[in-house]
């Protein structure tokens with residue numbers, strides 16, 4: 001996703017909008033992920049890059065009071081929202097932290113929904129998380145399928161350039177995830193990380209781009225990092241330019257399809 005270019009710090013400032021976007025994006029994707037990772041009663045789960053709990057909360061439901069889910073995210077704002085929601089679940093433990101240095105291990109399941117491509121070293125971070133799984137346990141990783149949500153990033157970048165009077169944006173730099181965001185390479189890559197019994201599922205999703213949702217997609221995600229330096233008037237101008245640009249291009253909905261890769265640690 002072009003979100004890769006945005007700082008994860010953007011999630012702190014965008015916490016409320018991030019949470020509102022959950023209804024359209026994070027929660028449906030989390031539900032599809034859980035259908036594959038299948039957290040079960042009594043299990044110990046690490047929900048890495050948990051955001052406001054789109055996958056951690058239903059995981060807590062699935063594992064029940066005898067289980068435990070550690071939900072970890074770098075963003076204090078997002079964890080604060082999750083803490084308020086977690087109050088009713090004694091088995092759900094929200095933590096502010098960097099999952100690529102999370103000390104605990106021996107988990108029955110480690111799951112990361114739309115998180116690994118933010119790691120400074122995606123491969124090393126993913127291998128580290130797999131090492132947190134007990135032998136015989138499962139790891140599940142959800143990433144955007146090639147091309148998903150990119151259109152929004154292109155229209156946003158053009159709008160920011162127009163408002164700030166900077167040259168039109170060049171294509172976003174390559175990211176290692178670009179090499180594996182199709183089912184077959186993703187499965188191969190997970191195998192190279194040491195997993196076995198790998199399945200990769202495609203979860204088709206189209207996001208209806210009403211003006212409200214189209215802008216929420218920006219302010220409630222890592223895309224918000226593209227204009228953290230702008231003042232309120234410039235931000236309003238970016239919003240108008242972005243929505244006009246989408247409208248002129250006839251974009252009414254957006255591909256938000258994900259790949260869900262699950263495997264077992266031998």
Ligand SMILES: C[S@@+](CC[C@H](N)C(=O)[O-])C[C@H]1O[C@@H](n2cnc3c(N)ncnc32)[C@H](O)[C@@H]1O
Pocket residue numbers: 008011026027029030048049050051052053054055072073074075078097098099100112113114115118119
């Ligand atoms: C696109 S959001 C997805 C959040 C959540 N999994 C969901 O689906 O709603 C990515 C999240 O990864 C978090 N993140 C990125 N790198 C991280 C790291 N090294 N440790 C912990 N969280 C991280 C960000 O703060 C952000 O909340």
